[in-house]
Amino acid sequence: MSSCPADLAPLYGRTVVVKIGGHAMTAEAHLRAFAADVTALRAAGVRPVVVHGGGPQISAHLQRLGQEPAFRSGLRVTTPETMDVVRMVLAGQVQRNLVGLLNRHAPVAVGMTGEDARTLTAVRRYALDGGRRVDIGLVGEVTEVDPALVGDHLAAGRIPVISSIAPGTEGEIYNVNADTAAAALAVALGAERLCVLTDVDGIQQNWPGPGPVLRELTVSQARRLQPDLSGGMAPKVEACLTAVTGGVGSAHILDGRREHALLHSLSTGEPLGTRLVPDGVAQPSEGSSRCSR
Ligand SMILES: Nc1ncnc2c1ncn2[C@@H]1O[C@H](COP(=O)(O)OP(=O)(O)O)[C@@H](O)[C@H]1O
Numbered sequence: 001m002s003s004c005p006a007d008l009a010p011l012y013g014r015t016v017v018v019k020i021g022g023h024a025m026t027a028e029a030h031l032r033a034f035a036a037d038v039t040a041l042r043a044a045g046v047r048p049v050v051v052h053g054g055g056p057q058i059s060a061h062l063q064r065l066g067q068e069p070a071f072r073s074g075l076r077v078t079t080p081e082t083m084d085v086v087r088m089v090l091a092g093q094v095q096r097n098l099v100g101l102l103n104r105h106a107p108v109a110v111g112m113t114g115e116d117a118r119t120l121t122a123v124r125r126y127a128l129d130g131g132r133r134v135d136i137g138l139v140g141e142v143t144e145v146d147p148a149l150v151g152d153h154l155a156a157g158r159i160p161v162i163s164s165i166a167p168g169t170e171g172e173i174y175n176v177n178a179d180t181a182a183a184a185l186a187v188a189l190g191a192e193r194l195c196v197l198t199d200v201d202g203i204q205q206n207w208p209g210p211g212p213v214l215r216e217l218t219v220s221q222a223r224r225l226q227p228d229l230s231g232g233m234a235p236k237v238e239a240c241l242t243a244v245t246g247g248v249g250s251a252h253i254l255d256g257r258r259e260h261a262l263l264h265s266l267s268t269g270e271p272l273g274t275r276l277v278p279d280g281v282a283q284p285s286e287g288s289s290r291c292s293r
């Protein structure tokens with residue numbers, strides 16, 4: 001377990017959805033530190049729900065099979081054959097690895113996908129290219145969330161670890177962007193926070209040039225920023241907006257490779273990454289606890 005003395009009292013009994021992206025999972029050491037942080041949250045009485053990505057891991061597997069990964073507007077072009085790989089890598093390799101690491105601390109992590117108890121339902125999502133709708137195959141957009149199974153796990157003290165795969169209404173299975181899935185779950189669960197762990201310390205101004213990280217954004221400011229966003233940051237900001245406008249207290253984009261970033265952002269410690277808050281809501285000034293080893 002982590003030795004971080006984070007003050008998590010304000011989040012006692014509250015649900016926190018933590019999305020960990022594939023780029024924050026490329027080193028085993030980062031994953032182990034992440035598992036320790038999530039376990040520390042639970043030990044402090046917070047109810048963590050983990051949603052994971054695995055884009056780079058899927059791409060690596062496709063390449064091993066001799067297939068070149070393809071993306072449109074940041075979404076993977078997903079043929080039925082690609083979907084088999086997506087499901088195998090996300091719900092197999094990545095989810096199993098996370099569950100195993102979490103269970104080393106306390107045997108309470110349970111893996112699932114949006115298919116289980118039909119937690120997520122999706123419809124086909126199209127990419128937009130110059131205002132044109134482009135068919136990208138079995139890519140889904142979440143239309144419904146049934147939070148009952150996740151709620152049962154939380155009530156039993158378990159840590160759900162969820163892969164971003166969702167069934168349609170006709171038996172088809174969709175590949176859902178993990179940021180999008182995390183936001184939909186955070187809203188449906190009435191979560192207090194959404195934390196999106198990636199490989200950058202938040203939204204950088206003037207990207208890809210050098211620029212400061214934007215530490216706090218209101219919903220209106222984030223919306224004004226959206227047209228200038230590119231790459232992986234676009235779905236993250238969209239997800240944070242969905243969460244905060246859907247009732248989640250705040251959403252954070254953090255560097256998941258930084259030790260204790262998750263605990264720092266949730267405790268009353270120094271602000272990290274970018275925090276997105278509702279318009280007109282004065283954020284309580286945060287205290288001074290520090291995490292250190
Ligand atoms: N304004 C920005 N600030 C920081 N990173 C940005 C920005 N715009 C795009 N990015 C890119 O977004 C990436 C994170 O998204 P992504 O690669 O999808 O990560 P993940 O696997 O965690 O979902 C960063 O590594 C960076 O290359």
Ligand SMILES: CC(=O)N[C@@H](CCC(=O)OP(=O)(O)O)C(=O)O
Nearest residue numbers: 021022053054055075076177178
């Ligand atoms: C439709 C779509 O693009 N799905 C993503 C799902 C995984 C994901 O979102 O992983 P990260 O969080 O690591 O980016 C993909 O196939 O890569």
